[in-house]
Amino acid sequence: MDWLTAAGSPAQKFTLMLFAIVLFIGVVALILFLVDRPKNPRKWMLVLGFLGLPMLGLGFGLVYPAIDTIRNSFLNRDGTRFVGLDNYVTALTDAQFLLVLRNTAIWVIVVPVLATVIGLVYAVVVDRSRFERFAKALIFLPMAISMVGASIIWRFVYEFRPDQQGIQQVGLLNQVLVWLGIPPQQFLIDQPWNTFFLIVVLIWIQTGFAMTLLSAAIKAIPDDIVEAARLDGLSGLGMFRFITIPSIRPTLVVVLTTIAIATLKVFDIVRTMTAGNFGTSVVALEFYNQSFRAFNSGLGAALAVLLFVLVIPIIAYNVRQLRLSEEVR
């Protein structure tokens, strides 16, 4: 039975997995049974019985790694020596990492704003139109594609072939340029524009999300308010500015912050399209490279902590707004 500790073949691994699941169910059943046994269990027993295991899981899977990562960020490359803030100094002063931080900042500002604005305008335009469902499905579809898949699609769009006799453009965008009489461009190489060409991919994916939420919020604006505004002579842009926007403000903030958080974590798009070359790297990719390719766990951990710190205010704001919007309802 020593394969239980060192399962080799798939059959053994599956048996081990089943064994673990049965064991888990057994333990949970036992705990719940014990909690339920006294006629009037004390409150702390109930809380511990029902929340204890998830708390343990969270602690082991989330809190402990987080604390360990923070600890690692103060250690040297192989975690053997305390180096104080050296890793943070490197991450915040080295030209290479400054570029990475600058790129991340561009991503976090541009993606949420553009995705939300485009999503909002789209939602307003198609609202109650004849093709509403079709139009919405169209823009929502990219959300169903994985980030890597989307990146590969867009790599084809940006594909470059030289401007020479007998050479056919493969990339859609360059073909359009050629039709317009402009020489083909290397979209993924030219700095700093290449970062924006990568950003387009995430906007393409996220706009559907923004549009769906905002559209629901617009539809939730009470009809009497709209009616009253109309009687007061508001229409078109005025209606949008003074009625629609204020009414959906909480949703707008939630959409913006949610996309901002997703953007901070962006990794797949950059790795697939440029692998961080040509000055397009972002914090999440650099964290992976330092930790798993350069075996510099200290610097990698510092970058992860930096990302964590950057997310905190956005999440805090997001949670506050969610609460506010619930109060409104």
Add this chain to the structure above:
Amino acid sequence: MTRKATSARHRRRTLAAGASLAVVALALAACSSDDGGGGGEETGAAPEIDCAPYEQFGDISGKTVHVYTSIVDPESQAHIDSYKPFTECTGVEINYEPSREFEAQLPVRIQAGNPPDIAIINQPGMLRTLVRQFDAVTPAPQAVEEEVDANFSPEWKEYGTVDGTFYAAPYDANVKSFVWYSPTAFADAGYEVPQTWDDLLALSDQIASDAGGPPWCAGVESGDATGWPGTDFIEDMVLRVAGPDVYNQWIEHEIPFNDPKIVEAWDEAGKILKNPELVNAGLGDVRSIATTPWTDAGQGILNGTCWLHRAANFYAAQWPEGTNVAEDGDVWAFYLPAMTQDERPTLVAGPFIAAFNDKPEVQAFQTYLASTDWSNVKAKSTPGGGWVSANKNLDPSLLANDFDRYVYQVLTDPTTVAGYDASDAMPSEVGAGSFWTGIVNWLTGQSTQQVVDQIENGWPSD
């Protein structure tokens, strides 16, 4: 990186797999590879090797050795097949586990306390990291050391040695100092294979003026490993301009990365790679080298858009099926010439076999892999070609084709001075990081001095 022939193929397969249900595909792959490892018993044939060397390890029948590697399907089958005689001799099952995330996963598994028995490590730089940083590798047993002393040149043993202790025997070998060309086109145009670097530059200029376009084609795009084919070119030039001694000091960081001799070598490579008159035939300007997949870059040789393409022996696997790879055929490779005609500095690479424990069955398997028996069996189990070893006692007639024999001849030629692929031997932070990105920055506009200064600044200090 040494195993890029594999890597390119797996990239294409990854894309294909993405379309299907990835999880199912993965599960199936895992099953099939596991089955392959234990395929020894059903044949029941007499082993084709001498079993005596493995008796010293005692009764190890019924044990399993777990091998972790980056060599994936379809190359993996030949490797699995080559282990069978060992299983027939000793009764030890080999559990072969290939992984595309090998480089990133191995340290994770070691840190988790779950290392494989054997890992086939593609870079000596990683071997050093595992020894120095993780203290995880077990020194090679006496039997392996004896085999390596008998079968390999001292340089190759040195590559598997860290801080004076011998850890890892060479597995197979690649030669990188080749320029691919078309013998037919050369004969038609009346060009000769150049014998010195200056000859090569002169020939390049001549082809450029005769053909009216750049003769060289190059590409260094390779997914998240983009840049590595460029490092090979630079390393070849350091070997030629500065010589093997400086080359080894450069790897060990005994001289800085931005030493004037290195800058000189880098600029020498730039005479081709950064000269728009000479690159990048049919593929765009100089910068297009950075975005052209290395697997496609040389294909222009077949249709005449391109004349010269510097790439390792494993580029042979990139030619479409039916291409006549022969000294007078569609494509062939000549040795990238040195500064003078009588020097033969050659850039080589190859993976190494590291063990993470000293169980007798693991040591027996290590001994088998270092033996000439294994080299011969492996040559026989690779009928498709593309496999060469640096083992001096290998029987070259067993190799699959003329090109492999030619590579083997270069590898074991006594006048050859081999230098191990520097980017594979340097710390991963440089070798698989700043050196790669440095190449990309260099090709897209930065000056040599800027690039080497950046890499020097990023060299890990402890």
